[in-house]
Amino acid sequence: MAAPQRDKPTQINRIVWRVVEQIPHGCVSTYGQVADLAGLGRAARRVGSALRALPAGSPVPWHRVLRAGGRLAFPPDSDAYATQRTRLESEGVEFEHERVDLARFGYQRSLDELLWKPADPE
DNA sequence: GTCTTGACTAAGC
């Protein structure tokens, strides 16, 4: 880029949304991972703020973004938690004790297996 | 221009 795009103060949001859109159906990622892919380093909180700024009805699969450890970012009794969990389960993501196994459904983990373990029987 | 807030993470207990 020859000049910084300063016309949009929330450019970070756009980048984050773009990264989240790359998460395939049935897979999940973490805030930290999205932040890294977006070039934000470990600014995971920026990702949370960006997702929070998403308009209602946005096509961005925000529900595929989890906190470290595969846990949701919301308290279990919140409406957002129920919404996120319902959407993930509808995509085939399984929950165990209110957590998602990132080793099975993690985005990068899936790519990693494709790249490094293309013939793993189990 | 400054202060507060926050959908986080990693480390320590």
Place this chain on the structure above:
DNA sequence: GGCTTAGCCAAGA
């Protein structure tokens, strides 16, 4: 294994 604390950094007021 789960909770608490400290650190980080940009957006919003």
